Amino acid sequence: MTLSLDYAALSDVGRVRRNNEDSAYAGPHLLLLADGMGGAAAGEVASAAAVQVIRKLDKSGISGEDMIEALAGAVHRANERLSELVEEDPEREGMGSTVTALMFDGQQLGLAHLGDSRAYRMRDGLLYQLSHDHTFVQSLVDEGRISKEEAFTHPHRNLILRVLDGRPDSDPDLEILDVRAGDRLMLCSDGLPDYVSDEVIAASMADGTPDSVVVELITHALEAGSNDNVTCVVADVVETQPSSGSNAQLVGAAAELAQGGTGRGEPTVVVPGHGSGGGAGGAVLDPEELRYAPRPPKRFPWLRRIAVLVVILGLIGGVGWFAYRWTQNQYYVGTDGDYVAIFKGVEGDIPGLTLSSVYEKQNLQVDKLPTYSREQVENNIQADDLPGARTIVSELQRTADECAAKAKPTPSPTPKPSTPKPSTTVPAPTVTVKPPATTPSTTPTTGTVNPDDCDGVR
Template sequence: MTLSLDYAALSDIGKRHNNEDSAYAGPHLLLLADGMGGAAAGEVASAAAVQVIRRLDKPGISGEDMIEALAGAVHRANERLSELVEEDPEREGMGSTVTALMFDGVQLGLAHLGDSRAYRMRGGQLQQLSHDHTFVQSLVDEGRISAEEAFTHPHRNLILRVLDGRPDSDPDLEILDVQAGDRLMLCSDGLPDYVSDRQIAASMSDGTPDSVVVELITHALEAQSNDNITCVVADVVETEPVSGTAPQLVGAAAELAQGGTGRGDPTVVVRRGDGDDRLGGAAGHLDPEELRYAPRAPKRFLWLRRLAVLIVALALIGGGGWLAYGWTQKQYYVGTDGDYVAIFKGVDDEIPGLTLSNMYEKQTLQVDKLPTYSREQVEGNIQADDLAAAREIVSELQRTAAECAAKAAKQTPKPTPAPTTPTASGKPPVSTPPKTPITTPVSTPASTPSSTPDGTVNPDDCDGVR
């Protein structure tokens, strides 16, 4: 006889203001999604995931084909979340767990991403089928803490992998055996974070799927669970599926499908016990959903973000370049413009396509009227702190040129007339050219001009004046 599922699903808003859990139970599919993050979009994320993946609840998919079908459905759900964020950027950061069991009458196909859980009760033994993608589970896997310590760890709500619209949101996939008498259960973390495996096993060991989901949620509420609590329970039975059995949709997916907001009344009203927060200490004041999963660098709209970064970088470069150019236009130096000394505004440098200096004042001082040392300085440009300093340099150069010119005038020899002696004959005297004394040239070593503080030379060093 073909195996079939007898199922029930229930969701409670718990102590929260809205229900971000969504779940679905049908003849061929059990599915649970726990939404989180974003601008009040956790319920949107979980509902979208369930609405896409629930389409797998149909006959004709079996064996290894279930794995391919589950993988494709999860990826399509991931793409749907990406589309929702593009439609409303305020949803950036939303995500959802996904735990699904696909049933073909012989085997189960498991797809899992996040920290919602899948359990199987067989022969009185409770077995967790899924593996949590959480920080504390990674510590348990590494042997750094025990499973008991993970149950009370202050960061047990930190989830590392979720369905969030990013391309690396790949689920765990597995084929599982199934047999008559098995009891399957999917739940959001609002149950196992507050109810022990021992108590879960005790509740699942008896009763119908309908009574079990109520009992499990009641235990979570009495344990002061401050999260939404959602459970799907299904018995594997040796009976033909009842024709026309209606699938069950609960939580945010059901409310949004009916035009709600995901913020309605609890699915079932049960008495809540009073007591202190089980987290205790500073961690007890933190809302676990605020630390639901580790933030990751956004990967959506990469081209837009890169363009924005490029624009900012160009703006900074442009702004810095403009400030640098403004600084150059406050600088002055003394140089040459053809044969004359001139004052230039800017800096003596070149950038392709940009002029960094212009002649500001052309002087009447000729360059060749300066001694060699001063001329070389001017031709190499003399930097000045400001315009006044540049004009002072020009004044010193003019003074040097004037003093060198005066010194040269004093050293120029004047011709001496030859003396005349009258002769006895009364004839005019014969002019005898003066004898030029023969001198031996003495080689004098060239002296280096001594410069004044402004870069000009002392008037004693006037060599090279033309």
């Protein structure tokens, strides 16, 4: 069974306010409401921008869990749009908007919610709130500190904690909801539930068409003395496509701005009935001044950006300076042309910056070292510090000296032949004496360096 929506949307600037900061949209696949805030900081711009971005989801082909991903992405893009608007005009700093959206795929609903606007469902004569208020008093209710009835009259019931405001922490509540034929859905700004009880809302939604229900609900809010904008979207879930639901509806600030207006319409004529009247007698405190605690506009934002850039560059420069100073406390032994040298710094270079230089050039020639020691020096020998580098050079010099000494063997001295003394007594017979069968020694003097270690000395 294929289901569809029969919907209606209506927005009223209210009895006190001179500008409508609410925006709403109703289409075959999307019901959307945004309540802007920030007073002089362009709340109507915020709500209209949010609706204009998110309303693009009103199309077929997105269903099931994909609706959650699509809603999250659309809210994120709307948040980025608000950030861009603040960049374009710093006077808008502090503006924000609630977002409550129901996406419909013919079988289920996808809910995205941020702020204190509300989503309701009427089923079998019972009214159920689908969204959860992001307000201070709702947090007190959740903690059990006050009752729901006390929250209705709490002096800070309009203080909102989470909104779409162009900052990176504006994440909405997301949920998939079931839907069936006969359900009646309703979205509204806080101008309705802050002044009209759930019982009265339920009674109004129990009968009539979506068009008549939105009129009746807004009338109840105005009669109850609501001093805020009041916006409602009502949709019936039906089994057949009604002819009245073929065209999407855009109301509130989004509609006025889309037509080239300013979003600042004339206040609605006072409806006879209950209430103390409009703003004829004295100044009336704008409720938006007590809501969401708009941040004051940031003057000279380019100075802040420059300051941040200077701090970042300073940190990078400081880290670079300390790193360079560290390299200049390092030493190693290497080659400088044909001679051994002590280098200060580390191996390698950065374009435009030399990290090492000759600190002490030695008199020791590289080719006077044996092959193994020469290869070590050519590959650079790291030292712990300058004394350590000098110790390495001393060891290399000792090795070179010992190898040089072993390269010059010293022969053993040849003994002189002895001359026999003439006898003064009886002449003795002549005796021929053969020299000993030995030869002079030519073995080099044994040192502390193995002769094999001196291979390669030039």
